[in-house]
Amino acid sequence: MIAIGSDHGGFELKEEIMEHLKKRKIEYKDFGTYTKESCDYPVYTKKVAEAVLSKECELGILICGTGIGVSIAANKIKGIRAALCHDCFSAEATKSHNDANILTMGARVVGPGLALKIVDTFLDTPFSDDERHIRRIKLLDD
Ligand code: RB5
Numbered sequence: 001m002i003a004i005g006s007d008h009g010g011f012e013l014k015e016e017i018m019e020h021l022k023k024r025k026i027e028y029k030d031f032g033t034y035t036k037e038s039c040d041y042p043v044y045t046k047k048v049a050e051a052v053l054s055k056e057c058e059l060g061i062l063i064c065g066t067g068i069g070v071s072i073a074a075n076k077i078k079g080i081r082a083a084l085c086h087d088c089f090s091a092e093a094t095k096s097h098n099d100a101n102i103l104t105m106g107a108r109v110v111g112p113g114l115a116l117k118i119v120d121t122f123l124d125t126p127f128s129d130d131e132r133h134i135r136r137i138k139l140l141d142d
Contacts, residue, residue, distance in 0.1 A: 001027045001028065001029060001056065001057045001058060002021060002026060002027065002028040002029070002057060002058070002059050002060070002061060002123070003028070003029055003031060003047075003048040003051035003052055003056070003057035003059070003060040003061070004017060004018060004021075004028050004029070004030055004031065004048065004060070004061045004062075004063075005030070005031040005032060005033070005044035005045065005047055005048040005060070005061075005062050005063075005070075006032075006033060006041075006044060006062065006063035006064060006070075006107075007033055007039050007040065007041035007044060007063075007064045007065070007069070007070070008033060008035075008036050008037060008038050008039050009041075009063075009064045009065030009066075009106075009107055009108060010062075010063025010064045010065065010070075010105075010106075010107045011033055011035070011036050011063075012036075012107065013063050013105070013107035013112060013115055014030070014061075014063050016112045016115070016116070017061060017063070017115065017116065017119055018030060020116050020119065021119075024120075026123065029051065029056075029057060031044055031047035031048050031051065032044050032047065041062075041064045041069040041070050041073060042069075042073040044062070044070070045062055045069075045070045045073035045074050045077075046073070046077070048060040048061075048062055048074070048102065049074050049077045049080050049102065052080065052101050052102060053077070053079050053080070058101075059101055059102065059103070059122075059123065060074075060082075060101065060102035060103070061102070061103050061104075061105075061119065061122075062074060062082070062102055062103070062104045062105075063104070063105055063106070063107050064104075064106065064107070065106055065107060065108045066106035066108060066109060067084045067086070067104045067105045067106030067107075067109060068084065068106065070082070070104045071083075071084040071104040074102050074104065078141060079101075079141065080101060080102055081094075081098050081099060081100045081101050081102070081137070081140065082100065082101075082102040082103075082104050083095075083098060083100035083102070083103060083104065083122075084104045084105070084106075085103060085104070085105060085118050085122065086105065086106065086109055086110050086114075086118070087114075087118070088117055088118055088121040091103065091118045091119075091121040091122040091125070092121050092122075092125045094122075095121075095122055095125035095126070095127060096125055096126070096127060096128045096133075097128065097130075097133050098133070098137065099127040099133070099137055100122075103118070103119065103122040105118060
């Protein structure tokens with residue numbers, strides 16, 4: 001189960017990503033926002049982060065205008081490793097090396113075509129399970 005959320009800046013891209021997940025038969029839960037009306041990205045970030053931390057969802061996707069606001073908000077929450085990715089190399093590396101549990105993107109930065117490829121890369125790349133990466137991830141929470 002994938003937790004997904006956005007503010008108004010990411011609303012349309014969130015819709016496209018959900019459509020894409022549906023086509024791939026990947027289950028998701030939409031934590032809002034549910035309209036294009038102006039809203040506050042930390043609110044939706046917290047909902048997605050809580051779903052990931054509680055293990056209700058295994059991974060999260062957060063979208064805002066730049067991807068930066070949701071990324072800052074998510075990374076303030078202990079246990080969250082949110083990665084702002086606007087290219088597939090970063091999406092693959094952060095899953096493999098950082099075991100990132102939330103992908104963030106900016107709808108005003110990437111087009112939907114690239115965004116969907118980034119989502120696929122993030123979801124389809126496993127954590128390397130490499131000892132050095134496990135050690136470094138543990139140090140993040142110390
Ligand atoms: C909203 O206008 C915009 O500030 C927001 O979507 C996001 O980019 C914040 O980081």
